[in-house]
Amino acid sequence: MALIKWIVVLLNYQRRRRSEWVVTTAVLVSLYSLYRQWAERRELKDNCPIVPYHNPLTGSTLEYRQNPQAFVEKYSAAFGPVFRIHIFGRLHTVVSGNYVREVFFNKNFSFADGSNKRFDLRLLTGMPKNDIVVEDVRSVVVKFLTVQMKTFTPRAVHYLNVGLKEALGELTEPKELSNLFSTVQHMVAKASASIFVGLNLCENKQVIEAFKEITTDVGLAFRMDNIWLERFTMINRLRMWYVGKYSSRVRNRKMQLVEAMKPVIEQRLQGLTGKIPNWSKPDDILQEIIENYPPPPHCKADIYTYYTHWMIALIFASVHTTTEHATIVLYRLLEQPEIMAELIEEQKLVYGDNLYCNNDEVFTSDSIKQLVKLDSVCREALRAKNEFLSLPHTNSSNQNIILSNGVVIPPGHDVLVNFWMNHRDTDLQKDTIGNYNKFEPFRYVDMHRPATKIGDDFLVFGEGRHACP
Ligand code: HEM
Known part of the structure; x- marks a missing residue:
């Protein structure tokens, strides 16, 4: 009996020790995170707006993950092309519009x-x-x-x-x-x-x-x-x-x-x-x-x-x-399976009977360039894809980078590119169809914007010095 009592006391003691450990670790983690945030915000002395958040530990991460589209649309409308968010455990600066090129083309990012x-x-x-x-x-x-x-x-x-x-x-x-x-x-x-x-x-x-x-x-x-x-x-x-x-x-x-x-x-x-x-x-x-x-x-x-x-x-x-x-x-x-018939028609025009004769040699890079409708479908599908805040870029230099609107990016700070908004920005997109929340398969036919042409309006392959080769 005494032995059982002793074991129960020991188990309770161990359980208490374990909970103490968990609580102590959680407190230390929280204190460290709060300190980091305080230090980060002190460093960022510009007037760049910050998306409000209630929980200083999780910031806006949960709100963003719950509905990224609603999140980026809401805060882009409220704060414009450059703003800050506390996400993934840290403050990040979000850029869109022409500001993205200030990031892609700067060798310190x-x-x-x-x-x-x-x-x-x-x-x-x-x-x-x-x-x-x-x-x-x-x-x-x-x-x-x-x-x-x-x-x-x-x-x-x-x-x-x-x-x-x-x-x-x-x-x-x-x-x-x-x-x-x-x-x-x-x-x-x-x-x-x-x-x-x-x-x-x-x-x-x-x-x-x-x-x-x-x-x-x-x-x-x-x-x-x-x-x-x-x-x-x-x-x-x-x-x-x-x-x-x-x-x-x-x-x-x-x-x-x-x-x-x-x-x-x-x-x-x-x-x-x-x-x-x-x-x-x-x-x-x-x-x-x-x-x-x-x-x-x-x-x-x-x-x-x-x-x-x-x-x-x-x-x-x-x-x-x-x-x-x-x-x-x-x-x-x-x-939209009805598009297929048009694409097959286009392939018949370019390849004629060769399309069915099992000869891969006919698929040269030049002949593929003639498939302008297919190319437009590819570019449009990638423009409209579900990508929101991505392509993180760190200021890897040891000095501040100042964007043209005065926003300061300190060393080590990360910038996120607002992919979603640039792909729907009516000032950047040059086609005549508009309606950027819709997939329009032939949006780019005759627009001289093949799926490989990168720019502020098409960020799938990045941009600038390190764009996808
Ligand atoms: C649809 C397919 C692909 C997508 C969406 C894609 C996307 C990207 C993106 C977003 C970047 C970063 C660009 C930047 O920092 O601005 C990148 C870089 C790169 N990609 Fe691609 N990529 C694709 C296919 C390929 C393929 C097939 C290769 C060939 C092996 C490749 C090789 C590279 C390399 C080497 C880099 C690094 C460039 C650098 O840092 O200088 N990618 N790609």
Whole structure:
């Protein structure tokens, strides 16, 4: 009996200690957050309006997440193109209208630093610091991908078709799908792999799995929508580092890619030294990287992992983004199926009988440019997509940046781009149709605004020095 009493006392004591810990931590966290807010607001001594909020710990985050469209419309109408909000645990400045270019074109604003606070690819996938820098990734895309569009376009079209057949089988009769994303994801992964790692590796199931899944794996291993945790940049960086180092989900996926690529990299390195008779240089991005970007002297990763990190950087830039945006376009077409007939008519005009003769070579970048109606559907679907406050940019310099209206952005402070309002701004949008809350498929026909033309009125690919190449 005495023993039971003693155990109960001990358990109660432990429970009390645990609650004391929880309460103490909560108090410290709250005090720290309040102090940070006070310090931030003291630093921001301009007259920029701040969206009112009642709870100093959560700010406007819940209101924004509940209905982002209503939120941005309400406060843009109330405060104009530049205002501040307390969101995601910190004060941010929101910019819209022509002010967005003051952010995109200023070299002291960094998209990489802004997005790394919430999603640092290097930490999350265990890539050593400085082995691969974003400027080099951009150069690779510009020098070896954009320039070679003529060669790569028919290949991409071919492998999109192969991917479609693999995902759905031979389509001899209509098939019902529960969603489009996974089919498009398979198609995009297949086409991207054919260009990034080449024609042999794109037949490897493990490689395609990794191309498809690695972004989701990282997203599942690291969730950044915890309203209490998101304010702590350092703790979140630690969490990201932990995922990159210890998450078995991420590590296994990475190893899957390394193991598949190892023999191919080995063979290519030997081929370059002339040890393989009749070896011909493969025509893909991996080959260009092997030849032009050898591991830097400080690189501690083995050569296979180093080149795999390159592919991971390219996958993160391209596979999920392309899948998501292509899916958005397809859903818009499903919403208004009557548009299809016009698009098929346009394709018949451009390609004639070639459309049905299974010859991917006819899909050149020049012929695709003639599909102006399809292009307009793509641009319009992306203009009208559900994106609100995004593309965070941090002032990465050690001095204040002053916007042309006098608003001061101190070092380390983040700016969010008001994507939603710019895409509906009647001063910026130049077409004659108007009605920007509606999807108008042929809004851009004859407007000389193809889906690739970026600007203040179309921010899907960013703008300025770091716009999507
Ligand atoms: C629909 C698909 C895509 C979308 C919506 C998209 C969107 C974006 C956005 C918003 C940025 C940041 C721009 C800025 O900071 O101003 C970006 C940067 C970038 N994108 Fe894309 N992207 C797409 C596809 C691709 C593809 C296929 C590649 C090729 C590998 C790619 C490579 C890059 C690179 C390398 C950067 C970094 C540029 C830099 O920092 O200088 N993207 N993209």
